Structures are given as C-alpha cells and as structure tokens.
Amino acid sequence: MLVVIVGPMFAGKTTELIRRVERQMIAGKTAVIFKPALDSRYDASSVVSHNGLKLRAFVVPSDEDGVRIIEREGAKYDVVAVDEIQFFPPSLAEVLDRLAYGRLVVAAGLNLDYKGEPFETTMRAMAYADKVVSLTAVCKVCGRPATRTQRLIGGKPAPADGPRILVGGAETYEARCRRHHEVPGRGIRP
Ligand SMILES: [Zn+2]
Incomplete structure (x- = not known):
C-alpha cells in the first residue's frame, strides 16, 4: 500500500509520516525512513529513537543514486517512509509504487513549489497512491x-x-x- 502525504510547508507532513510509521512499529513491523541530502552526500544511517521505538534513518543523495538506494535498502523492511519526496527525481514514484507491493510505503512531499506549480515527483507519487492525505497549514x-x-x-x-x-x-x-x-x-x- 502506498500512502502519499502532501501539503505546503508547515502543514505537519513529517509529523504525520512519523505517526503512521510508529503505529506500524508498535505492531511489530520493521521500518526505515529516507531523507534527501541536498548536497548529494551519502550520510549513511542513524537511528532515531522516539517513544522507546528505534527507527533506522538514511540520508541519501537527491538524485538517481538516492532512488536506487531507496529501492535496494527499502526492500529489506516491512515499512518504508520517504520524506521530502519533491527533491528526488520523478523516477522515485515508480520505485515507491514497486515497493508498495508487499509492504506499506508512506511518502511525504510538497505539493507545489513557491510559484504554485506542481512538483513532478509528488504529482507522480500521488497518481500511484492508494491513499492521498492532503494537509493544510x-x-x-x-x-x-x-x-x-x-x-x-x-x-x-x-x-x-x-x-x-x-x-x-x-x-x-x-x-x-x-x-x-x-x-x-x-x-x-x-
Ligand atoms: Zn489567507
């Protein structure tokens, strides 16, 4: 299942993303979260602890390499979360769609840029989504x-x-x- 959370800045998208991942972790599922590095370095992994739950977090390049890492590493977990999807190339949408067979994928991103024009990656991900959660600020x-x-x-x-x-x-x-x-x-x- 693919859930895509969209909205402007300050709408609480990341909070909603983490909330949905935490619910799955309480249910015993393994989970990972990916975030884009805007300076395109691969800062590998860290573990975010929250409410006694440990969530593995990867900062990956915001390019095709990053998309490949998400596909390869994400396949090892029950739940895959990706934040700030608008910074990744549109090919991320197909990867999210593929990963969503057999696991929960939750992705969050900006709907529109500062000019009010759609971000292609968010738009594509929304088209593949089983559920779109549209938040407002x-x-x-x-x-x-x-x-x-x-x-x-x-x-x-x-x-x-x-x-x-x-x-x-x-x-x-x-x-x-x-x-x-x-x-x-x-x-x-x-
Ligand atoms: Zn107003």
Whole structure:
C-alpha cells in the first residue's frame, strides 16, 4: 500500500509520516525512513529513537543514486517512509509504487513549489497512491487553511523568475492560502 502525504510547508507532513510509521512499529513491523541530502552526500544511517521505538534513518543523495538506494535498502523492511519526496527525481514514484507491493510505503512531499506549480515527483507519487492525505497549514495573513508556500526575500514576495529550490539563503517561507499567495511576475490573477 502506498500512502502519499502532501501539503505546503508547515502543514505537519513529517509529523504525520512519523505517526503512521510508529503505529506500524508498535505492531511489530520493521521500518526505515529516507531523507534527501541536498548536497548529494551519502550520510549513511542513524537511528532515531522516539517513544522507546528505534527507527533506522538514511540520508541519501537527491538524485538517481538516492532512488536506487531507496529501492535496494527499502526492500529489506516491512515499512518504508520517504520524506521530502519533491527533491528526488520523478523516477522515485515508480520505485515507491514497486515497493508498495508487499509492504506499506508512506511518502511525504510538497505539493507545489513557491510559484504554485506542481512538483513532478509528488504529482507522480500521488497518481500511484492508494491513499492521498492532503494537509493544510494556516495562512499567515488571514488564518484560514493554507495550501501554498510563500517565498519571501527581504520580507517581500519572491518574483517568479527565481530558482525552484533555494537552500540556505536569505529567503524565508510562510504558509498562505490561495488568495494571499503572491508571485510577482507570474500573471495568473484575474
Ligand atoms: Zn489567507
């Protein structure tokens, strides 16, 4: 079974991912979690302890090598979790689909980039999913449910011509609803 958890930043996707894995571990299943390393180093494994349960965690490159590691290592466990799936290439979706025969696979990822455009890997994984869990955050402007991630640079909405992934820069992010999500230069407003 493949469960895909989607939503904007600050929607609690990782918490929901871990919650679902922990339930299986309490039931005696073996579990592993994979996360992407954005600097493409293979930081091997660590063990995360929580509530007396031990969960093996791998940080893998966010490229085809990482996808191969997830396929090879994931096959050894009853439950496979993958966080931040939007950073992996779209081929991850087929791997998740294959692994989901005979085990539970839980994947979490951003639905849309800061411009409001779909991440291909999340989109493909959602298409293969047996269940999609769509989470919302809270809009920083109006307090209503937020489905989008606002990128701010120097406190102002980031323009549409920026890079899709920005790590470690001066930018910040907040959750916004459709009405308050601003992308100067994208030109989709009526
Ligand atoms: Zn709003």
